[in-house]
Amino acid sequence: MPSNSDYNAMMRQWAILNALPKRPPGITAQALQGKLADLGFNVTQRTIQRDLNDLFRLFQFKCNEKGKPFGWYWEPGTSVSVPGLSIAEALSLHLIRDYLKPLLPNAILSSIQPQFQQAEETLKTLQSTNPFASWQDKVCYVAPSLNMLPPAINEPVLDTVQTALLKDRQLEINYQGINDQDSRALTLHPLGMIQRGAVNYLVATAFQYQDVRLYALHRIQSANILEASRGYKPEPSEFF
DNA sequence: CGTATCAATAGCTAACTTGT
DNA sequence: ACAAGTTAGCTATTGATACG
Structure with a gap:
């Protein structure tokens, strides 16, 4: 298990590799320090210089020593590509x-x-x-509604709805509207999904009708994909 | 051309952190 | 507690530029 400082130094050096330009005259140690500071790595220029010298021995990049400050850049045709997250x-x-x-x-x-x-x-x-x-x-997304907790969506329902949407298939759902006592069965032609505030909606037309409606995902009790393909489909600009 | 000045690099050391 | 590694800070050296 690497120590925290090892990890930080490694992330910093990786950030340096990613910050190197692909052509001369290259980037100076001072400019690199500024870039790294922007990324939260607050170290001295001296440390950057040492990092560059260490990395220089391991990677195919160039140092323009002709003029000072030195310029550091990737040799044309090379660059670093390391799977990982900055x-x-x-x-x-x-x-x-x-x-x-x-x-x-x-x-x-x-x-x-x-x-x-x-x-x-x-x-x-x-x-x-x-x-x-x-x-x-330190930051948080708050839905523009009084109810800040997103309503729970039935996972299998979400999965089925997404699959129907993906495959352009019709969907049979049991839907409990906001004013309904009981859920009712609907055959839908899925068009898209919308997230409005904390609530996610399926955009669809129902049965043979052509008017586009929103169905709150958390109000769908159950969902089944039908064999039939989705019917009428307006342009996305008409329903989004 | 020689000198002064400035900026950047590189070497060294102390302080600090981390692992054993 | 100690050893090893990392970093900051100080300083010497080097190269570019300005100036007389």
């Missing part, structure tokens, strides 16, 4: 996860689950040394 990527992923969750198909969501996990780990590890890692605790 602090910026980790923070962005972490922040968008909750808001995008209902709008992403489950298959897509689970395929990027490892990245979400890694984002969380990265932020946790950098929390004590990089101020950006704590940013997530």
Whole structure:
């Protein structure tokens, strides 16, 4: 298990590699210090110089020593491509996860689950040394409605709705409207999904009608995909 | 051309942190 | 408690530029 300082130094050096331009005259140690400071790595120019010298021995980049300050850049045709998350990527992923969750198909969501996990780990590890890692605790998205807690959506229902949407198939649902005593069965032609405030809606036409309506996902009791393809479909600009 | 000045790099050391 | 590693700070050196 690497120590926290090891990890921070490694992330800093990785940030340096990513900040190097791909052509001369390159970036100076001073400019690099500024860029790294913007990313939350507050170290001296001397440290950057040492990092550059260390990295120089390991990677294919160039140092323009002809004029001072030195310019550092990738040799044409080379650059670094390391699978991993920068602090910026980790923070962005972490922040968008909750808001995008209902709008992403489950298959897509689970395929990027490892990245979400890694984002969380990265932020946790950098929390004590990089101020950006704590940013997530300082901002919050509040839905423009009185009810701040998003209503619970039935996971299998969400999955079915997304699949029907993806495959352009009709959907049979049991829907309990806001004024309904009991749920009623509807055959829908799914068109899209909308997140409005804390509530997610399925955009669809019902039965043979052509008027577009919104169905709150948390009010769908159950959902089944039908064999039949979706019928009438207006342009997205007409229903979004 | 020689000198002064300034900025950047590089070497060294002390302080600090972390692992054993 | 100690060893090892990292970083900041100080300083010497080097190179570019301005000026007489």
